[in-house]
Amino acid sequence: MENVLGPCRLPYELFENNKKINSGYLLSTRDLCGLDYIPSLINAGVKSLKIEGRMKSPEYVATVTRIYRKYIDLALSDNEYVVDKADKKTLMQIFNRGMSSSGHFESEPNKNLVFKENPSNLGLLLGKVQNYNKNKGLITVKLKENIKIGDTISLENEEGLYTISELMENNKNIVSTKIGQTVTIGRMKGNIACNDKIYKMSSKELSTFAKESYKKENKKIPLNCEVIIKKGQPISIRITCANSIFIYQDLNIKYQSNELPLDAKNKPLDKQTVINQVSKTSSTPYEFKNIKVVLDNNVFLPKLSILNELRRNVLKQVEEYAISKFTRNYSIDNDNIAKNIDKETSLQFNNNILSDMRNYVKNDANLSKPQEPKICVLLNKLNFDYDYTNLSPDIHNIYIPLKFVANKKYEDILKVLSQNYETYIYMPTIIKGNYKNLFYANAESSVKKYDIRGFVVSNIGNIQLLNELFKDLDKYFKIVSNYTFNVFNSHTVLALKKLGISRFTISPELDKETIHSLCDYRYLQKELLVYGRIPLMNMNYCLLGETDKCYPDCKANCQTKNSYYLKDRLNMEFPIMPDNIQTVTTLFNSKITSISPKDFSIDYARIDILDEDIKKINEIVQTVKSEKRLEGPNYTNGNLNRKI
Numbered sequence: 001m002e003n004v005l006g007p008c009r010l011p012y013e014l015f016e017n018n019k020k021i022n023s024g025y026l027l028s029t030r031d032l033c034g035l036d037y038i039p040s041l042i043n044a045g046v047k048s049l050k051i052e053g054r055m056k057s058p059e060y061v062a063t064v065t066r067i068y069r070k071y072i073d074l075a076l077s078d079n080e081y082v083v084d085k086a087d088k089k090t091l092m093q094i095f096n097r098g099m100s101s102s103g104h105f106e107s108e109p110n111k112n113l114v115f116k117e118n119p120s121n122l123g124l125l126l127g128k129v130q131n132y133n134k135n136k137g138l139i140t141v142k143l144k145e146n147i148k149i150g151d152t153i154s155l156e157n158e159e160g161l162y163t164i165s166e167l168m169e170n171n172k173n174i175v176s177t178k179i180g181q182t183v184t185i186g187r188m189k190g191n192i193a194c195n196d197k198i199y200k201m202s203s204k205e206l207s208t209f210a211k212e213s214y215k216k217e218n219k220k221i222p223l224n225c226e227v228i229i230k231k232g233q234p235i236s237i238r239i240t241c242a243n244s245i246f247i248y249q250d251l252n253i254k255y256q257s258n259e260l261p262l263d264a265k266n267k268p269l270d271k272q273t274v275i276n277q278v279s280k281t282s283s284t285p286y287e288f289k290n291i292k293v294v295l296d297n298n299v300f301l302p303k304l305s306i307l308n309e310l311r312r313n314v315l316k317q318v319e320e321y322a323i324s325k326f327t328r329n330y331s332i333d334n335d336n337i338a339k340n341i342d343k344e345t346s347l348q349f350n351n352n353i354l355s356d357m358r359n360y361v362k363n364d365a366n367l368s369k370p371q372e373p374k375i376c377v378l379l380n381k382l383n384f385d386y387d388y389t390n391l392s393p394d395i396h397n398i399y400i401p402l403k404f405v406a407n408k409k410y411e412d413i414l415k416v417l418s419q420n421y422e423t424y425i426y427m428p429t430i431i432k433g434n435y436k437n438l439f440y441a442n443a444e445s446s447v448k449k450y451d452i453r454g455f456v457v458s459n460i461g462n463i464q465l466l467n468e469l470f471k472d473l474d475k476y477f478k479i480v481s482n483y484t485f486n487v488f489n490s491h492t493v494l495a496l497k498k499l500g501i502s503r504f505t506i507s508p509e510l511d512k513e514t515i516h517s518l519c520d521y522r523y524l525q526k527e528l529l530v531y532g533r534i535p536l537m538n539m540n541y542c543l544l545g546e547t548d549k550c551y552p553d554c555k556a557n558c559q560t561k562n563s564y565y566l567k568d569r570l571n572m573e574f575p576i577m578p579d580n581i582q583t584v585t586t587l588f589n590s591k592i593t594s595i596s597p598k599d600f601s602i603d604y605a606r607i608d609i610l611d612e613d614i615k616k617i618n619e620i621v622q623t624v625k626s627e628k629r630l631e632g633p634n635y636t637n638g639n640l641n642r643k644i
Helices: 035-043 058-076 085-094 204-216 271-278 305-324 337-345 351-366 408-420 433-449 460-469 490-498 512-519 614-625
Strands: 012-016 019-024 124-133 138-142 152-155 167-169 182-185 197-202 221-229 236-241 252-256 286-295 374-379 395-401 422-426 452-457 478-481 503-506 525-532 535-539 564-567 573-579 584-588 592-594 604-609
Touching: 035 058, 035 085, 058 085, 058 204, 085 124, 085 197, 085 204, 197 204, 221 271, 221 305, 236 305, 252 305, 271 286, 271 305, 374 614, 395 408, 408 422, 408 433, 422 433, 433 460, 452 460, 503 512, 512 525, 525 614, 604 614
Parallel strands: 221 286, 374 395, 374 604, 395 422, 422 452, 452 478, 478 503, 503 525, 525 604
Antiparallel strands: 012 019, 012 564, 124 138, 124 197, 138 182, 152 197, 167 182, 221 236, 236 252, 525 592, 535 584, 564 573, 573 584
């Protein structure tokens, strides 16, 4: 099963300071094969498995679902759970990148997670070129896999695929082979040499089998149908439910035609003809399980297409009925807003929040612009060589990542910062066992020692963790929701307020119009990231140790003062920040986002610092305070001009 994003399919070079230490498709993971873990996943309570099918063929989806269905059923049976090697090979044949790995399923470090040699389908190793007759286009190979006419192969120094159309053994044409057999493959031209690796990219037999399997599948939603054809009455059809799908339980739709049946002069209409016409539902997701025909004697229809039109129109109404069951009404109704949000988020909003909403709607025209925004600074890194007493006094809040707050080595720096600024603990986006233990062990003492004023939370899990440790959390601390909450409308803002959030950070991914609309809300304070490198992704993998978990003999380069970054094919540099506490690596944008706070009615302007020194930080603070936009080739104004 593939697990790859667009950026992961590109080559990168990894630099330590200015020295290249690695290269290849460094973000491209091997395919995950979870067959061996299905019983454990079921026992853990997993109810569904996701198959990554982006940019994949229908044959791929058919093959993977067929094999996983087989082993899910086996795991749920009383039979011994044994995975057939042939099934694994079938999965590898239909698509594989670097064969496969166990992903993050094992407790031991997985040093086999990334496949930096190739981001695409590698196929199965067929063998090496033993001999190549360039003039005749013949290659000889001893087979590690069987092949047949119609299969496709590739060679390591050639782009594209070859379809096998000529296959010989001892100058005799054959159509199939066996493993270990030495054969000659004909009509091969290109950059080919002895000892080149040959890969079997696809099996015609497997692809044909997959195609046949999904061609036969035509699952339909069963319905009951009643057709009424009576003299002097418009022809009508009624559809009711004949399945257990909840959205169809109350289905009862009647459609009436404008046509009237006529008296039969020769051959009257019979029930079977009606059934045959009405049953033609192949182009729809429905089928009629039961068809009842109420038909008067001696009637006929001037044309049978009347029944076709009747069927099409009523099934269109059935489809619209089903879709309406999933339609959500987001119109702002002050009296029902709590009820509506409760259905979606399981939150009940109190009268104070509804009062805020009503006051906002009524007094929007009289709202005044907030005062000059206060400045808050996130220090992604703490540097022992910096004198933090020289930081600008214009900073109001300092955000310190949890890993530094819990580390005694940074105690002196933290005391300096907390004595001069309102200090917040910046919670990590990803929290696994190590961070939870760290938090439980240090949070209460750190809050007292450094006079912590609040927390920046990145997800609902952060809030739950804080509530487990601190009683009346929002009574004693200010809680700031990070931009990772992706706030984009009033419903989300109100939900955050009920959770105890005092201010929310506007996502830098939004366009200017949406940011302005969020800035109009007065029932929660607003924060906007005006400077900094935005994280592109957090990956559960260390690019330095090349593993998903720390291991004893690792060189621990993540704990040095060295700077690390990825360089892409366009020579753009993407800083990376490893976190050895839970082996998570953050990849930052190559460009620095810079937005003028004067364009928006915000309460706080946030500055994210990565590698900037004290002098540079102070310059940025003064620039933001003076409301001038930072300019230069390394800056970008985020997505403010982008239209959604």
